[in-house]
Amino acid sequence: MPALVSHPDEVKVISRRFGMGAADIEKYIELDGYKAVQQAIANGPAWIIDTMKASGLRGRGGAGFPTGMKWSFVPKVSEKPKYVLVNGDESEPGTCKDHVIFLHDPHAVIEGTMIAGLAIGSKLGFIYLRGEYRYLLKIVEKAVADAYAKGFLGKNIFGTGVDFDIITQTGAGAYEVGEESALMESLEGKRGVPRIKPPFPAVVGLYGGPTVINNAETIANAPHILLMGGEAYAKLGTERNGGTRLFGISGHVERPGVYELPMGYSLRKAIYEVAGGIKDGKKLKAVVPGGASCPVLTADEIDVGLDFDQMGKAGTMLGSGGIVVLDETVSIVEFALRTIAFYQHESCGWCIPCREGTDWIKKTLTRVYNGGGSRKDVDNVQYLAENMMGRTFCPLGDAAAMPTLGFVKKFRKEFEEYIDGNRAGTPLITVEQLVGAGH
Amino acid sequence: MSTVANSIFSPELAARFDHLVTIYPLRRSALVPMLLYAQDELGYVSDAAVAEIAERIEILELDVRNVLSYYSMLRTKPAGKYNVQVCTNISCMLRGGYEILDHCKKTLGVGHKETAPDGVFSLEEVECIGACCWAPAMQINYDFHDDLTPEKVDVLFQMYRDGQGKDVK
Numbered sequence: 001m002p003a004l005v006s007h008p009d010e011v012k013v014i015s016r017r018f019g020m021g022a023a024d025i026e027k028y029i030e031l032d033g034y035k036a037v038q039q040a041i042a043n044g045p046a047w048i049i050d051t052m053k054a055s056g057l058r059g060r061g062g063a064g065f066p067t068g069m070k071w072s073f074v075p076k077v078s079e080k081p082k083y084v085l086v087n088g089d090e091s092e093p094g095t096c097k098d099h100v101i102f103l104h105d106p107h108a109v110i111e112g113t114m115i116a117g118l119a120i121g122s123k124l125g126f127i128y129l130r131g132e133y134r135y136l137l138k139i140v141e142k143a144v145a146d147a148y149a150k151g152f153l154g155k156n157i158f159g160t161g162v163d164f165d166i167i168t169q170t171g172a173g174a175y176e177v178g179e180e181s182a183l184m185e186s187l188e189g190k191r192g193v194p195r196i197k198p199p200f201p202a203v204v205g206l207y208g209g210p211t212v213i214n215n216a217e218t219i220a221n222a223p224h225i226l227l228m229g230g231e232a233y234a235k236l237g238t239e240r241n242g243g244t245r246l247f248g249i250s251g252h253v254e255r256p257g258v259y260e261l262p263m264g265y266s267l268r269k270a271i272y273e274v275a276g277g278i279k280d281g282k283k284l285k286a287v288v289p290g291g292a293s294c295p296v297l298t299a300d301e302i303d304v305g306l307d308f309d310q311m312g313k314a315g316t317m318l319g320s321g322g323i324v325v326l327d328e329t330v331s332i333v334e335f336a337l338r339t340i341a342f343y344q345h346e347s348c349g350w351c352i353p354c355r356e357g358t359d360w361i362k363k364t365l366t367r368v369y370n371g372g373g374s375r376k377d378v379d380n381v382q383y384l385a386e387n388m389m390g391r392t393f394c395p396l397g398d399a400a401a402m403p404t405l406g407f408v409k410k411f412r413k414e415f416e417e418y419i420d421g422n423r424a425g426t427p428l429i430t431v432e433q434l435v436g437a438g439h
Numbered sequence: 440m441s442t443v444a445n446s447i448f449s450p451e452l453a454a455r456f457d458h459l460v461t462i463y464p465l466r467r468s469a470l471v472p473m474l475l476y477a478q479d480e481l482g483y484v485s486d487a488a489v490a491e492i493a494e495r496i497e498i499l500e501l502d503v504r505n506v507l508s509y510y511s512m513l514r515t516k517p518a519g520k521y522n523v524q525v526c527t528n529i530s531c532m533l534r535g536g537y538e539i540l541d542h543c544k545k546t547l548g549v550g551h552k553e554t555a556p557d558g559v560f561s562l563e564e565v566e567c568i569g570a571c572c573w574a575p576a577m578q579i580n581y582d583f584h585d586d587l588t589p590e591k592v593d594v595l596f597q598m599y600r601d602g603q604g605k606d607v608k
Contacts, residue, residue: 002573002585081464093528093567124464131475131512132568134581167462172475173512175566189467189496191509207464250530250571257572292529292567322571324529338532342566348509 002100005257007274011236011244013224014217015260018104023139025146028107034152036223037114041160048119052222054230056242060097061087061178061215062291062319063395064308067222071212073202074120080209084116084125085187085201088216089171089178091130092291093342094322097246098216100258102129102136105220106143110166112219114153115226116212117164124165126206127216128183131172141168175346179394180213182348193350194394217246237263241307245321249275252282252327264305271302271325282327286411290319292339293399295406296332316406331425333418336407337365343400354397357388361404373419382408443494447487452480456495466496470506474513482517511565519554519561521599523547524578527564530571535587539575540564542589546596559600579604 004019012018022028040048053068074082086109090098101109113125127144129137144166147153155163169187171177177186181195184206205211221243225233234242241263247270248258254276261270267289271277278284284299289306295316297304304314311318326335344358361384364377385401385408392398408415414424446453455476459469470492477488484507493500507513525543527536544550547560554561570576573585577592582604584595598604 002570002583090569091567094530094571095567096569096571096573099569130569131510132578132581135583169468170472170475172471172510174510186471187468188465189470189506191506248572250574251533256574288529322530324533324571326533330533335529338527338529342528345566 002096002103003257004100004104005255005259007259009265009269009274010260011262012260013228013233013236013244014101014105014108014221014246015258016224017108018100020104022105022107023103023143025107025143025150028105032227033107033223034111034147036226037111037118037152038158038160039226040115040118041158041162045119045121048115048226051226051230052119054234055221055225056230056234056237056240057218057221057225058241058308059215060217060221060245060321062092062293062317064318067214067218070202070214071116071119073200074210074212075203076121078121078210080207081124082120082122082210083206083212084113084120084122085180085183085206085211085213086113086125086127086216086219087178087180087183087213088127088129088133088136089174089183090133090216090320091175091178091346092293092320092322093339094248094250094288094291094324095320096248096250097258097321099133099136100246101216101220102133102140106136106140107147108220108223109140109216110143110147110153112222113166114157114164115222116214116219118162120210120212122212123163124167126167126169126187128169128171128187130177131170134170137168137170144168174348175342176348176394176396179396182394183213184211191348193348194396196393238305238307238310240309245306247306247321247323249323249325251325252279252330253277253325254279261306263307264310267297267302267304267306267323270306270323275323275325278325278327282329284325285328285330286326286332288322288324288326288403290317291322292324292342293317293395293402294319295402296410298410317402329425331418331423332407332411332414333365333369333423334425336404336411337362337369339403339407340365340400343396347396347400351392351394351397353388353391354400357384357397358400360384361400368415368419371421375416375419377419378408378412378415443491447485447491448477448480452476456492460495467498470496470498470503471510474503474507474510478513482520483514485515517554517558518563520559521579521604522561522563524563524565524568526566526568526570526574526576528567528571530567531574531576534574536575538589539577539587539592542592543577546593560596 058064177192182192186192201211344362385404388401525540
């Protein structure tokens, strides 16, 4: 079981029940559970959406779209049923925050799903977990069953005349399914390939009905926001970036773990204070700040606040909040190769720029890594990545291209020196390991 | 009603499938979970399982296979009783994921997607399993094992060999 960590700078909103046994419904109720949804029923959809808008909550899956606005896009009247879909397909390398939410506070996800349903006028929600999270699916399934037994789900919930059902669903191994339209395909029993947009899910989503799809952390925030008030939540963060979020700090730090920090918190402090600094007293080389798809930051670029806008200005992204820390021993050539090997493996093949681009970047970087590269290979990699950007149905193509561009632009000298035979960093993998293995 | 005569699955799983196809707005939504649960029981998705699932969902076997081939956890050949899945993605790599994978290869005497002759263990190198902050990590069947060292892996393998490991269905 993953160890819980804490630090005095944490501001605990979504993690406030972690480690308190709140997977048990009685404990959850004791800790103010299922109060927010009853307020939501009493106050109605407009109040829910206004409160969510006031909170400044932005999507925690990575795109950072304002949640209240997303909910308001769903048409009030629809011939087809409307759905709420919770994305728990957490697969972005460096990201394990939803893991701890499902483990410690599954009822918050359920209550948040109900609140989203009430906001948009839906009677059915789905909670989709990646297939690898079977033990967490069992925790969520039990929580759902307990909520039904209490009359919190099903017909006439809380005796208010409102109906709401939740179905839990398992995936079976696919990064791509974390993309919203691919997730809908998967839930419809198909290969997880993306759909063209528009139409957006808010208009035509799951089973063709208007659908709100949110990341599990986004959804689990909703009950807390309704209880504390939108403005109070917004104040915890920075302008246009309300509240707090879970940051998973991993890699070469002394105290890796999932920490809840206010939006806008300093990346430098997150690494050096919250996570205890670089492991074994080594020096920092680089940071991948929001999951594998975010462009890398060098050691002198970390004086930046962790919110969507400041990270955007810094030329990278807040992404999924998965901060991966690289010390001075890491070879960027190797790290770039391992990153593209992942995206090449996960590309669903639907869009040619992504399928071919990831494959050729991997092949080229493998040659470089193997000692047979030329300086032109670095240009070729950059050219390939630049031509993937914005040319695919879903963001996987961009997710592969963006970190690649970051590596070759910011560490071009290291690539060239590597090609010239002067190799920085300590290799962790051999080419045989990479080529012969599961990629 | 969709109940299948002479189901190849256990009565419990067959009953579960009878129910599963009825809960969604579309029957086909049960497909991905059914494939995974069938694999949990049989060890892999056999031809007979494909045929029965197609019949239950009322789609072509071809449609079932089309979906089956997409998802990385689904397999059409048996694996070991305990399938060891070592993550080597970035966070695990930085903290020794490849060392763990190599140790598993040596200890078990098998490579990626291979099964030991006694059928107890099989090995697989996998992409990120969502345990980045507790790296390096692996799963044995569905159980997570975190903060691994080669010594810890040895202890775990011995526990599984001794029947003290969990066999999660």
